[in-house]
Amino acid sequence: MRDSALGARIVPANKASWDDLEAILAGASCHGGRCYCQRFKLHGTAWPGDALDRAHMLREQTDCGHPRSATTSGLVAYLDGEPAGWCNVEPRTAYPYLRSVPWRKRKEERTDASIWAVPCFITRSGFRRRGLS
Numbered sequence: 620m621r622d623s624a625l626g627a628r629i630v631p632a633n634k635a636s637w638d639d640l641e642a643i644l645a646g647a648s649c650h651g652g653r654c655y656c657q658r659f660k661l662h663g664t665a666w667p668g669d670a671l672d673r674a675h676m677l678r679e680q681t682d683c684g685h686p687r688s689a690t691t692s693g694l695v696a697y698l699d700g701e702p703a704g705w706c707n708v709e710p711r712t713a714y715p716y717l718r719s720v721p722w723r724k725r726k727e728e729r730t731d732a733s734i735w736a737v738p739c740f741i742t743r744s745g746f747r748r749r750g751l752s
Contacts, residue, residue, distance in 0.1 A: 625750055628697045632681035632705075633688040635695035639702035640683055641674075643695070643743045656693070656707040656739040662716030693739075696751055703746035707739035714738060 632640065647653065655673035657666070666673070682688040692713070696704035710732040711717050717736050727734070742751050 626698060627703070627751060629694050630697070631691045632683055632693045632695050633691035634686045635681075635683055635702065637678055637681075637683040639697075640677075640681065640695060640705060642702045643705045643741055646744060647741050649739075649741075659714040659716040659736075659738045662714075698746055698749065698751065701746070702743065704742045704751045705739070706737055706741075708735060708737045710734065711736040 644653070644655065649658070653670040653673065655670065655677040657673045657676055660676075677692075680692040682691050692709050693705060693707045695702060696706075698704075711734045712730055712732045714736055717738065740752050
């Protein structure tokens with residue numbers, strides 16, 4: 620998909636390379652460290668030992684570099700041909716944390732896989748404040 624006003628090209632993560640996603644995530648620090656978009660997936664469970672373990676988990680989830688993959692877990696945005704942004708987007712059921720805290724006192728079905736969530740947005744340094752998010 621292409622946003623002609625912004626000049627962005629947005630692709631499913633499996634159609635992007637892992638190196639491109641790593642370029643976006645480089646220097647990103649969230650939740651006190653490099654979580655590799657695992658915080659909402661691992662909430663309430665023991666976190667893997669280090670960022671390399673979480674990176675491996677995200678790499679498996681995105682299936683970067685495998686354009687024929689039937690699944691992925693997000694989108695990668697390119698501006699001027701450079702990897703510029705990432706968002707994690709999957710059915711809400713992929714995020715245990717989102718099935719609990721944010722839905723207290725609400726009547727929606729927490730296990731409804733037709734409801735999707737976007738828990739992570741990351742814009743690469745140098746591409747911020749250009750309307751990408």
